[in-house]
Structures are given as C-alpha cells and as structure tokens.
Amino acid sequence: MKDKMTWEETIEFIRTKPEFAVLVDKAYFDADLPVNVEKFKQSEEFVEILALIKQYAPNAKTLLDIGSGNGISSISFAINAYEVDTVEPDSSETIGAGAIRKLKNYYKLDNIKIYEAFAEEIKFPDNSFDIVFARQCMHHAYDLNKFVAESSRVLKPGGLFMTVRDHVIYNETDKKWFLDNHPLQKFYGGENAFTNNEYTNAINKAGLDLKLTLKHFDSVINFFPLTSAEKKIKEKEFELLVQSIAQKKIGLLYKLSFVKTIVDKIVKSKLNNPFNEESIPGRMYTYLAIKK
Numbered sequence: 001m002k003d004k005m006t007w008e009e010t011i012e013f014i015r016t017k018p019e020f021a022v023l024v025d026k027a028y029f030d031a032d033l034p035v036n037v038e039k040f041k042q043s044e045e046f047v048e049i050l051a052l053i054k055q056y057a058p059n060a061k062t063l064l065d066i067g068s069g070n071g072i073s074s075i076s077f078a079i080n081a082y083e084v085d086t087v088e089p090d091s092s093e094t095i096g097a098g099a100i101r102k103l104k105n106y107y108k109l110d111n112i113k114i115y116e117a118f119a120e121e122i123k124f125p126d127n128s129f130d131i132v133f134a135r136q137c138m139h140h141a142y143d144l145n146k147f148v149a150e151s152s153r154v155l156k157p158g159g160l161f162m163t164v165r166d167h168v169i170y171n172e173t174d175k176k177w178f179l180d181n182h183p184l185q186k187f188y189g190g191e192n193a194f195t196n197n198e199y200t201n202a203i204n205k206a207g208l209d210l211k212l213t214l215k216h217f218d219s220v221i222n223f224f225p226l227t228s229a230e231k232k233i234k235e236k237e238f239e240l241l242v243q244s245i246a247q248k249k250i251g252l253l254y255k256l257s258f259v260k261t262i263v264d265k266i267v268k269s270k271l272n273n274p275f276n277e278e279s280i281p282g283r284m285y286t287y288l289a290i291k292k
C-alpha cells in the first residue's frame with residue numbers, strides 16, 4: 001500500500017468525509033465544478049484581485065494563469081473577458097487541467113487555452129502576456145528562481161506578475177510547525193513554503209520590480225476564508241477585551257487618555273493577538289511586481 005495519496009485522491013477522499021466539509025467548501029473543492037467557479041468569482045478575494053489588476057495593469061488583455069488547479073481563477077478571468085492561457089501540470093478531471101476543460105465547455109468560453117505544464121517548463125515565447133497570475137501556486141515551485149524567471153520571461157515589458165496566497169515561513173522550525181498543522185499534508189505530503197526573502201529575491205533576480213507586498217492581514221486576498229466584516233468584528237472584540245482587562249488593572253486612572261494608551265499597549269502585548277500573523281502557521285502573502 002502507498003503511504004501517501006496523490007493530490008486528486010486526497011481531494012476525492014476528503015469530499016466523502018463530513019469533518020472536511022467546511023474545508024471543501026472554503027477551498028473550492030466541490031465535485032460540482034461550476035459551484036466552485038460561481039463562489040470564487042463572487043468572492044471578496046476575487047473582487048479585490050480584479051481591483052488590484054485594474055490599478056496595476058489597467059489595459060491588460062492577455063493573462064497567463066499558472067498552476068490553475070480546478071480552474072476557479074482561470075475561468076473567472078475568462079468570464080471577465082481576459083484572453084486566458086492556463087498551465088496546470090496535473091491532468092485530473094476533477095482538480096486539474098481536465099476539470100478546466102470541462103468548465104471551458106460548460107461556460108462555452110472561446111477565450112481560454114489550457115496546457116499541462118510546470119511553471120518552470122512553460123514553452124511560451126518571450127514577452128507574450130500582459131499579466132502572469134498564480135494563486136496558491138508559487139510555494140509549490142520545485143525551483144522557485146526558475147518558476148519566477150520563466151514567468152518574467154513570458155511577460156511583456158511593463159507587464160504585471162501577481163502571485164496571491166503564498167505560504168510564508170520564517171525559518172525551518174516555523175516551516176515544520178506549518179507542515180505539521182496543514183490539514184492535508186498528512187495525506188499527500190506535497191505542501192511547501194518559502195521565506196519572504198526567498199520570494200522577493202527570486203522576484204528581483206527575474207528582472208521584476210516589486211511594487212507591493214500584502215502581508216497576511218493586509219488583504220482579504222490572504223486572510224480569506226475570514227471575511228472583511230468578520231475581521232472587523234473580531235478586531236473590535238479584541239479591542240474591548242484589552243480595554244476591560246486594562247480598566248480592571250488601573251481603575252479610575254484609565255480615564256486619562258495617555259494612561260489608557262500606554263496600559264492598552266502593555267495589556268495587548270501580553271495577550272495572544274489573533275491578528276499577529278506569527279500566530280498563523282504558514283501565513284499567506286500576495287506579491288505584485290512589474291517587468292522592467
């Protein structure tokens with residue numbers, strides 16, 4: 001018996017297990033492929049991705065989506081009128097290139113082409129695309145520098161390289177903590193993560209000018225499935241908790257605003273702040289860079 005499942009086997013397995021129902025829903029792993037697309041294209045995350053693209057690449061028409069999995073982003077971009085090429089090394093009909101082909105037919109799209117390849121081995125000519133996009137994929141690179149260099153090579157000068165939701169680790173101990181906590185790692189063993197330095201060095205070396213790094217709590221793109229509204233409520237709850245502890249500690253003095261500021265700060269530093277990205281194993285970052 002194999003000790004690990006493939007990615008496809010893992011997803012098919014968790015679809016049958018009620019304890020993974022929330023993950024299947026939030027990670028867009030439904031067996032009914034259009035259900036995933038419909039949810040993703042209306043998500044706060046995708047709305048924010050489109051807004052950033054409009055800001056950094058307002059005239060873009062052609063887009064390469066790398067490691068597109070079951071096609072949620074590729075199909076959503078195509079529905080939004082981009083000319084999409086998509087590369088996905090996994091041929092699976094439920095979680096890979098085969099799934100994207102089914103969705104292309106389902107949505108009757110003629111503006112999407114599907115290829116099976118690793119990012120490090122894409123065959124497109126130099127300067128082909130206005131945008132190279134990758135969601136939750138760059139951290140799977142088997143050669144990070146090559147992954148980014150190839151993405152840069154196929155981008156037109158001035159084009160946008162946008163990677164979203166890549167796992168960031170601080171060091172090897174932190175990486176182990178991330179892998180030990182990943183819900184699917186024990187089944188398929190294919191998870192990975194790099195440090196912020198490794199990502200940014202790869203971006204710089206590839207002739208890309210890094211314009212924006214969004215850390216985990218900077219954008220709903222990264223902190224989804226938490227919504228912006230839920231995040232606001234949780235922030236308020238944390239603020240109120242800090243204030244009630246601080247007030248109990250110093251009583252009436254808490255009415256003095258400069259004292260309040262200092263004591264709040266001390267109490268906050270002693271509590272487990274849920275919005276400290278260090279408390280999230282493999283917290284996610286988004287990078288936007290322009291080809292020089």
Ligand SMILES: C[S@@+](CC[C@H](N)C(=O)[O-])C[C@H]1O[C@@H](n2cnc3c(N)ncnc32)[C@H](O)[C@@H]1O
Nearest residue numbers: 067068069089090118119135136137140141142
């Ligand atoms: C976590 S999934 C993300 C899929 C999709 N982008 C999404 O957001 O739903 C990572 C995908 O990257 C693909 N992948 C792994 N290594 C890759 C590489 N070196 N180049 C391109 N894609 C890769 C996997 O086959 C998988 O479909």
